[in-house]
Amino acid sequence: MQTNANDVADIKKGEIFANGFWHNNAIFAQLLGMCPLLGVTTSAENGFWMGAATLLVLIASNLVVSLVRGAIPASVRIPAYITIIAAFVSIVEMSMNAWMHDMYLILGLFIPLIVVNCAILGRAEAFASKNTPINSLVDALAMGSGFTFALVLLGGVRELLGQGEIFGFDVFGADYPDVLMFILPPGAFIALGFILAGVNIINRHMQARKDQQAATLAQAAAPQTAEVQS
Amino acid sequence: MKIEREQWQMIIALLVVGVVCTLLLATTNIFTRAPIAQAERQALMNALMQVLPEHQNDPLTDARSITLQGDTKPTSFYFSRNKRNAITAIAWQVTAPDGYNGSIHILMAVHPDGSINAIRITGHKETPGLGDGITKNQAWLDSFGDKSLHNADWAVKKDGGDFDQFTGATITPRAVVKAVKKGLTNYAIIKGKLFRLAQRNRSEASHAN
Numbered sequence: 158m159q160t161n162a163n164d165v166a167d168i169k170k171g172e173i174f175a176n177g178f179w180h181n182n183a184i185f186a187q188l189l190g191m192c193p194l195l196g197v198t199t200s201a202e203n204g205f206w207m208g209a210a211t212l213l214v215l216i217a218s219n220l221v222v223s224l225v226r227g228a229i230p231a232s233v234r235i236p237a238y239i240t241i242i243a244a245f246v247s248i249v250e251m252s253m254n255a256w257m258h259d260m261y262l263i264l265g266l267f268i269p270l271i272v273v274n275c276a277i278l279g280r281a282e283a284f285a286s287k288n289t290p291i292n293s294l295v296d297a298l299a300m301g302s303g304f305t306f307a308l309v310l311l312g313g314v315r316e317l318l319g320q321g322e323i324f325g326f327d328v329f330g331a332d333y334p335d336v337l338m339f340i341l342p343p344g345a346f347i348a349l350g351f352i353l354a355g356v357n358i359i360n361r362h363m364q365a366r367k368d369q370q371a372a373t374l375a376q377a378a379a380p381q382t383a384e385v386q387s
Numbered sequence: 388m389k390i391e392r393e394q395w396q397m398i399i400a401l402l403v404v405g406v407v408c409t410l411l412l413a414t415t416n417i418f419t420r421a422p423i424a425q426a427e428r429q430a431l432m433n434a435l436m437q438v439l440p441e442h443q444n445d446p447l448t449d450a451r452s453i454t455l456q457g458d459t460k461p462t463s464f465y466f467s468r469n470k471r472n473a474i475t476a477i478a479w480q481v482t483a484p485d486g487y488n489g490s491i492h493i494l495m496a497v498h499p500d501g502s503i504n505a506i507r508i509t510g511h512k513e514t515p516g517l518g519d520g521i522t523k524n525q526a527w528l529d530s531f532g533d534k535s536l537h538n539a540d541w542a543v544k545k546d547g548g549d550f551d552q553f554t555g556a557t558i559t560p561r562a563v564v565k566a567v568k569k570g571l572t573n574y575a576i577i578k579g580k581l582f583r584l585a586q587r588n589r590s591e592a593s594h595a596n
Contacts, residue, residue: 199515229404233397237404244408248415255422258430262510319516337516 170295177299183276184307184349185356190276193267194308195345201324204312206260207267208305210249212298214271215280217245219297222285238281239272246271276304307352314348315339435465438496438505440475442467451584455573466585467496474585476504477574483566487558488512491521495570501578502535506567511559518559527551527560531567536575541568 183189193211198204221241229237250268253261261268271277280300285293316322319340321333338344428447435446444467452461465478478496492510497503508522520527530550542548543561552560574581 225404229400230393230396232393233401237401240401240404240408244411247412251415251419251423255419255426258423258426262430335516340515 173295174299177296178303182303190274195342197267198308198312200316201309201313204308208308211271211304212301213249214245215277215301216297218242219285219293222281223290223293226286243272315344434494434509435478437507438478438494439467443470444468449588474499481566481570483562485562487518502533503531506531513559517556520553536571
């Protein structure tokens, strides 16, 4: 993660993004929002649109919560945030019903359930209520796209293993037998387990590289202390 | 006094949030109401196109509602007509209340003589990979074609009837077969009334022309 060192504000936004998309990913790191994760990730496309709906709600709620953060007394902030989130979820739901009717029918009940996705209230409470609108927007973009990425990844794995397709395109040929386990909820748990293991491996590699860099830097500065770090 | 002021702040904050959100939702409702109705019409039209034979009329408007015995809500019957304005098929929605996982909604179309033209599943929550064969197994859906109360045993093969069940899923096809049979029975009862109403549609249409 190389960022321009001259622009301090840029580094911060890059950090917010990296945090939201990867290090603090709602699914991979925090294991939040499991309900839509298990329910709708039977295909990559369903996962994508569920993620997109969540992303839209997150952007709107983070922005508004950040804008009103000084005006709402701390004791009533949770009901106020939930009202704001519920309003945006309803707007997204009505819009999908109007302009994406087929997908609306598929995602069905999971759209209104975005209201209780704790990842969204969590961002309103933990980030947007304490940060500027711009930073909250970046955070929402990162969190939402990280969430979408996770849903598409899991949906893709389940679609591929369950039906031999990706985004509806045949990969394994028409003779591929539907593997029921991956289509049903247990498949979501199992696939998620393997994906989390993969994420942990990537994180460990990243950490090791970071340690190595730190070690070489420290070695350059003071050769004595480097041994302790490596 | 200080506590009172804080309470006012809370009340006003929640009130403002509530009112603004309500206004926002009301506005969205105004803008989406027509497109939603249009999308639902389109979805119904697409489904009707799949079950009705080729037609020269608009089945969406060439329709009549009848409240079937034992029902609380009226059912809409959609007619398809050929060039000579004769009814070629009638389509309507039936519900199988006893699916494996909730109700199964079926759109069925029958010829005037009471034999089936086609059926389609329009809504269900059956198990993916097992019960949802009712939407994916075209051969099974096609097996309903030209079946009537007189030329078929309306049960799955396991129960001694004419219709296949699926491996690992008997309840779902059984529920569909039962619901379609009930639809045919109802059709036999209301056929006379339905055709009188359809005749009225035809004369209204010719008046309009």
